[in-house]
Amino acid sequence: MTRAAWREQIAAMAFLTPALICFLAFLVAPLIATAVFCLMEIDRFTFGMTYVGLDNFRYVFEDARFWKTFLNTFQFIAMAVVGNVGLGLLLAGLLDRALPSALRYFLRLAYFLPVLIATAFVSYIWKFLFDFDLGAINYYIRLLGLPPVGWLTDTRIAMASVVIMDVWKHVGFFMLILLAALQDVPRELREAAQVDGAGPVRIFVSVTIPCIAPALLFCVAYATIGGLQVYDSMRILTNGGPGDATRSVVMYMFSEAFGAGELALGAVSAFTLLIVIAVIVAAQMWISRRWIR
Amino acid sequence: MAAAPRRPEYWNRLFSATQALHWRNLPVCIALTAGAVVMLLPFLWMFSASMRPTGEAYQLPPNFLPDRISADAYLKVLNSPIPFLRMYANSLLVAAVTTAGVALTSATAGFAFARLKFRGKSTLFALCLVGFMVPPSLLLVPLFFGFAATGILDSIWALILPGLASSLGVFMMRQFMLNQPRELEEAALIDGANYLQVFLKVSLPQMGPPIAALSIITFTQSWNNFVLPLVLTRKAETMTLPVGLLSLADAYGDFSLAALMAAVTMAVTPLFIVFLIGQRFIIESVTHSGLKG
Numbered sequence: 213m214t215r216a217a218w219r220e221q222i223a224a225m226a227f228l229t230p231a232l233i234c235f236l237a238f239l240v241a242p243l244i245a246t247a248v249f250c251l252m253e254i255d256r257f258t259f260g261m262t263y264v265g266l267d268n269f270r271y272v273f274e275d276a277r278f279w280k281t282f283l284n285t286f287q288f289i290a291m292a293v294v295g296n297v298g299l300g301l302l303l304a305g306l307l308d309r310a311l312p313s314a315l316r317y318f319l320r321l322a323y324f325l326p327v328l329i330a331t332a333f334v335s336y337i338w339k340f341l342f343d344f345d346l347g348a349i350n351y352y353i354r355l356l357g358l359p360p361v362g363w364l365t366d367t368r369i370a371m372a373s374v375v376i377m378d379v380w381k382h383v384g385f386f387m388l389i390l391l392a393a394l395q396d397v398p399r400e401l402r403e404a405a406q407v408d409g410a411g412p413v414r415i416f417v418s419v420t421i422p423c424i425a426p427a428l429l430f431c432v433a434y435a436t437i438g439g440l441q442v443y444d445s446m447r448i449l450t451n452g453g454p455g456d457a458t459r460s461v462v463m464y465m466f467s468e469a470f471g472a473g474e475l476a477l478g479a480v481s482a483f484t485l486l487i488v489i490a491v492i493v494a495a496q497m498w499i500s501r502r503w504i505r
Numbered sequence: 506m507a508a509a510p511r512r513p514e515y516w517n518r519l520f521s522a523t524q525a526l527h528w529r530n531l532p533v534c535i536a537l538t539a540g541a542v543v544m545l546l547p548f549l550w551m552f553s554a555s556m557r558p559t560g561e562a563y564q565l566p567p568n569f570l571p572d573r574i575s576a577d578a579y580l581k582v583l584n585s586p587i588p589f590l591r592m593y594a595n596s597l598l599v600a601a602v603t604t605a606g607v608a609l610t611s612a613t614a615g616f617a618f619a620r621l622k623f624r625g626k627s628t629l630f631a632l633c634l635v636g637f638m639v640p641p642s643l644l645l646v647p648l649f650f651g652f653a654a655t656g657i658l659d660s661i662w663a664l665i666l667p668g669l670a671s672s673l674g675v676f677m678m679r680q681f682m683l684n685q686p687r688e689l690e691e692a693a694l695i696d697g698a699n700y701l702q703v704f705l706k707v708s709l710p711q712m713g714p715p716i717a718a719l720s721i722i723t724f725t726q727s728w729n730n731f732v733l734p735l736v737l738t739r740k741a742e743t744m745t746l747p748v749g750l751l752s753l754a755d756a757y758g759d760f761s762l763a764a765l766m767a768a769v770t771m772a773v774t775p776l777f778i779v780f781l782i783g784q785r786f787i788i789e790s791v792t793h794s795g796l797k798g
Contacts, residue, residue: 217622223700224623231614231633234606234670238648239636245647259654303540306533315534320788321780322541325548328780328787329773330729332747336754336769337547340554340762348550348567380544385791392792441640444731448751462642462732469646470736482643493638 249479256473289439295379300386324384335448393427555767578767592749615678636672
């Protein structure tokens with residue numbers, strides 16, 4: 213390398229150092245440590261480690277409770293993805309037209325506001341809206357003469373309640389992304405289809421959907437990865453209950469690692485989730501290369 | 506910021522012929538407005554419940570507008586044994602330091618990736634994007650382990666340090682600089698400036714808008730962070746608001762609903778302010794990061 217090239221190399225390293233230290237110390241090192249912890253038994257007081265091979269994996273994978281929380285998490289994801297992306301697409305479709313700009317401003321603000329306010333704050337509000345005896349929702353249900361619903365206490369309904377709050381909280385994000393995608397669909401394509409005699413439904417399915425497919429795929433992958441980490445809402449709304457009906461994998465990780473003090477078992481559940489996330493990201497990339505464009 | 510002088514423009518557009526309400530769209534407008542009101546109802550209920558005398562917060566029918574103004578619940582929170590103001594200050598401190606740190610590391614790294622030639626560039630950039638795939642909540646076990654081993658568990662630093670590695674920040678800054686013309690930097694180099702001078706005098710002054718957007722996003726994320734502080738802080742004196750609220754809600758026997766809602770109202774107020782100030786920045790960066798990420 214020439215002298216000037218050396219100077220540039222050294223300058224680049226200097227500019228990158230602060231960021232690289234952070235990434236290595238708080239992302240890469242913990243990532244490697246998670247993999248190592250999976251193979252160790254960790255003493256909860258001295259943090260001393262002994263190698264135990266795959267024993268931790270065997271313990272976690274033979275624990276029926278782990279699979280129950282895994283199943284719960286995927287049940288949550290299935291409902292939350294359909295709710296968030298479906299309702300987000302509907303709202304984006306409704307917003308994608310000539311509206312008075314003051315109204316558009318208000319709508320964007322109202323739908324996006326919950327995205328910014330943490331689950332850890334809004335869950336308390338919803339907990340009381342969902343309350344059986346004194347909650348606002350059951351008050352109106354009783355007013356209609358219907359039997360009140362055990363939103364957070366009924367095993368079959370609690371998960372749906374968590375999803376309802378999740379959709380309320382996140383739908384604005386998906387709406388914004390899908391709205392931007394819809395606004396990028398070339399107007400001529402839709403007009404051409406209209407001239408050829410296609411109805412609005414046909415245009416939506418055959419023209420609009422293929423055009424926004426990359427954004428849709430991103431939304432589904434994003435919602436799935438977010439759903440894999442669901443914790444805050446379940447911790448505050450139901451604390452996993454009733455029974456284990458709303459206990460997610462991350463809650464399992466918490467109770468093993470920080471409740472029971474079995475750090476290695478927590479590492480195994482986190483590692484399993486990281487593998488699932490890697491598979492989803494790889495699948496998203498594969499699908500978009502293979503099927504889209 | 507740009508919010509204030511925009512109003513006349515909206516006002517004109519509202520009454521201009523092309524942007525006025527199309528009668529065909531009226532049902533859609535009504536449906537969207539009704540939906541937006543439903544989105545805002547939980548916040549309205551939160552506020553009016555916080556205004557109730559502490560014994561009457563549960564009163565039905567639920568009030569979505571406060572029927573009186575009373576600061577009792579707020580005083581109860583501030584006078585409670587839980588150091589609410591201390592937690593508030595912790596939240597502000599953690600969010601402010603994290604935001605400044607992320608802005609610094611992202612701006613320098615983004616400058617290096619966009620403007621300098623050096624070996625290992627693509628590898629290092631890929632390393633900086635790992636954070637998009639690895640959620641911090643899944644790195645809790647090693648982070649807890651590492652902080653416990655180095656003795657900074659239960660300190661402000663345990664909450665700040667993991668937030669400094671921002672893949673979004675590095676990505677945003679690089680992307681922005683790649684779209685800026687590089688002639689100015691080249692001219693400064695020819696005039697004999699060194700790389701630090703080029704960064705400080707030429708590049709950094711251009712980065713205002715993306716740094717503003719990144720700061721808003723980082724501040725909000727840090728303010729909202731729940732899972733990490735839940736594990737990394739034990740003492741009430743080092744807790745931030747999301748975890749503090751949980752201990753406040755757990756001590757519910759002494760805490761009325763009105764007081765809890767007053768605490769939540771105070772906790773979310775900075776987010777409302779940030780959102781009203783930075784609405785345009787936030788919405789633009791969400792739509793862009795979504796479509797390109």
